[in-house]
Amino acid sequence: MTALLSLFSLAGKTAVVTGASRGIGFAIAEGLAGAGAAVTGIARSAAPRAAFQHDVTYLSADVSEGIDAVFANIAAARGRIDILVNAAGITLPGRNGALATFEETLRINLTAPYACCLAVRPFMPAGGSIINITSIGSVLGMPGNPAYNSAKGGLRQLTKSLALDYGPAGIRVNALAPGYIETDMTARSFADPVEHERRRAHTCLGRWGKVDDLIGAAVFLASDAAAYITGQDLFVDGGWTAKGLV
């Protein structure tokens, strides 16, 4: 059993998690650190919303601006970067969204994760793992947010493309696709009784997700337990994408 559990250990590994000031990124940063990694969390806020309980160093930075130097500094301090989780993201819903909104969403949710992949690549050794946080919207159409779905669909394809490009170097690239998770991003629909119930009822498990529901999947994809898994989507969505005509 000990040997089996060691497959999931991140002891001795270093990780960077973007979007770590709150929500899903915060939980994943905590989770990777709890599994033994030395984690650096990045977001724009001056400080995370809550104190980290594990070994997480927090840096204030914007993933869409000058991120190369941030990764170089982290690598210089840590020696290398084994794991990157691209969790920073925004949503700017609006059925008749302006072009500027579309471009801004793609800039943060698609171009910035790619910039982080490029920035981390020189410092990531064989055995490295990149996890892009996509969405059920990466494969399904949703009303009122064409920019978000386009960006997440693009991030899903970027994941597969980089799995090919980085595979020969022993670096895996996977997408972790949450369903509806209770965070700031979903606060409006979580608080709306009609929307809340509609989203709850569309899952197979009959409930919204919590940020901690993402931790096991993130640790798995980051760890040697997933050593032969790359270019894949792992949906953590309570069965949302499995559900058909009901």
Ligand SMILES: NC(=O)c1ccc[n+]([C@@H]2O[C@H](COP(=O)([O-])OP(=O)(O)OC[C@H]3O[C@@H](n4cnc5c(N)ncnc54)[C@H](OP(=O)(O)O)[C@@H]3O)[C@@H](O)[C@H]2O)c1
């Ligand atoms: N919640 C859901 O149901 C759900 C479902 C599917 C996918 N997702 C995805 O999961 C990820 C996390 O979302 P969440 O629900 O946890 O949302 P959230 O609570 O709004 O958190 C978003 C995070 O991204 C950071 N961020 C935004 N823009 C940034 C920038 N330019 N540079 C650096 N950090 C930035 C925010 O920190 P600062 O404001 O401090 O910069 C925050 O830490 C996103 O990619 C989102 O699209 C969420």
